[in-house]
């Protein structure tokens with residue numbers, strides 16, 4: 001875990017908190033919803049990631065002495081600073097399971113806490129969940145096209161600063177097999193692997209000497225980078241020589257890596273040469289600005305690539321800079337609240353809520369989630385929250401509640417799930433989603449509807465606030 005303290009927030013959270021404090025509102029309760037409005041990558045789903053990190057950080061979140069000294073210089077009142085000395089998040093959180101498939105405009109998580117605590121954690125919550133969810137979603141798109149190929153995340157050097165740390169974790173949630181990022185590997189128990197850089201080859205007088213030195217030092221995980229000078233005339237012939245030398249010592253060359261040129265052509269030619277030399281077990285790895293579209297194209301060209309190393313386009317969430325997740329107040333001190341907007345899509349949904357996934361009698365997804373009041377027993381029809389004339393009967397559907405209690409009084413209520421478990425869960429959930437929601441071009445739009453009771457509540461509040 002990186003070292004976070006409660007100043008990992010925006011200044012306005014502290015200003016508002018001081019006002020609440022001074023006005024005797026520090027025990028006022030609040031409910032906030034976390035959700036996003038637009039799916040990234042013009043895709044049909046998103047993958048929830050970052051929850052375990054958030055919960056672990058919230059359990060420990062406090063202002064340390066340095067924070068308090070700094071805030072003292074920022075003109076916060078003595079009384080408020082005294083309060084911050086013992087600040088601790090003691091709220092309750094209901095959330096989707098990490099790794100689950102998500103859709104826009106439905107709560108992914110709900111925070112119930114006193115207004116100051118709920119407000120002070122907004123920024124860190126959005127910061128962690130928006131980023132990891134974006135990257136896990138990108139990773140899962142890459143996994144979808146890569147099928148059973150090995151996927152390695154290579155992005156730390158091109159990531160947005162230390163964000164690369166969490167990008168490596170999110171890549172695993174989305175279906176990657178490993179990372180080159182050593183600290184993420186150590187802290188999140190992710191398999192770490194890697195090959196070699198061009199500089200390594202360049203630093204020797206010739207390619208074969210570089211290959212030989214590496215193979216002698218790292219015989220168990222030797223993947224030779226073959227494109228520094230000429231892939232087919234030098235790199236592959238030299239790799240074959242090293243492969244044979246290793247065989248004579250009872251060792252096996254693990255692989256070669258292609259990092260430039262026409263990857264499909266070079267992989268095909270390399271495969272032929274390796275096979276002809278009896279090195280059919282040597283794997284072919286490829287890298288160089290890969291993304292889901294390039295990998296799809298390479299596999300359609302029957303490129304015999306076993307391992308894809310993906311960096312920049314994955315860890316920066318290219319071409320989407322961010323997930324637009326927001327944190328909106330839905331109940332204040334017991335009173336349901338609404339945020340009005342010209343556009344109905346931005347009008348919030350009041351009340352404590354639950355979200356249900358809807359399935360047919362066989363347990364297959366029908367392509368809709370229902371948002372209800374938290375304690376509603378049964379839903380017979382759901383209504384489009386934006387186009388109020390659209391509705392869907394769901395009376396006979398099976399339901400699965402999606403928001404679970406994950407934190408109570410500031411303490412996690414469940415054992416930390418390993419990254420492996422989260423990734424396996426995510427894979428299962430995605431498998432259950434029909435292909436039409438997963439295709440890249442014009443995916444089917446998954447429906448999200450509100451119950452009749454919630455619709456009525458929202459309309460009543462809309463009328464009240466419009467007055």
Ligand SMILES: Nc1ncnc2c1ncn2[C@@H]1O[C@H](COP(=O)(O)OP(=O)(O)OP(=O)(O)O)[C@@H](O)[C@H]1O
Pocket residue numbers: 259260261262263264265287288289290294297298301
């Ligand atoms: N057969 C292929 N089909 C589709 N895309 C490919 C294929 N081969 C390579 N690519 C992709 O095309 C892009 C090629 O970019 P670019 O021309 O900069 O590559 P390069 O070979 O590294 O160039 P340079 O030799 O200047 O380093 C990369 O994103 C690469 O992954």
Ligand SMILES: O=P(O)(O)OC[C@H]1O[C@H](OP(=O)(O)OP(=O)(O)O)[C@H](O)[C@@H]1O
Pocket residue numbers: 154155157158196197198199259287288289290309310311312313
């Ligand atoms: O293209 P990406 O998806 O971001 O994958 C990571 C890239 O980073 C490395 O290149 P770099 O030029 O930084 O170092 P190198 O000299 O070791 O190739 C590697 O060879 C990949 O090309």
Ligand SMILES: O=C(O)c1cccnc1
Pocket residue numbers: 154155180193194195196257287309311
């Ligand atoms: O191990 C590798 O081949 C590697 C690691 C980081 C970036 N590019 C390549």
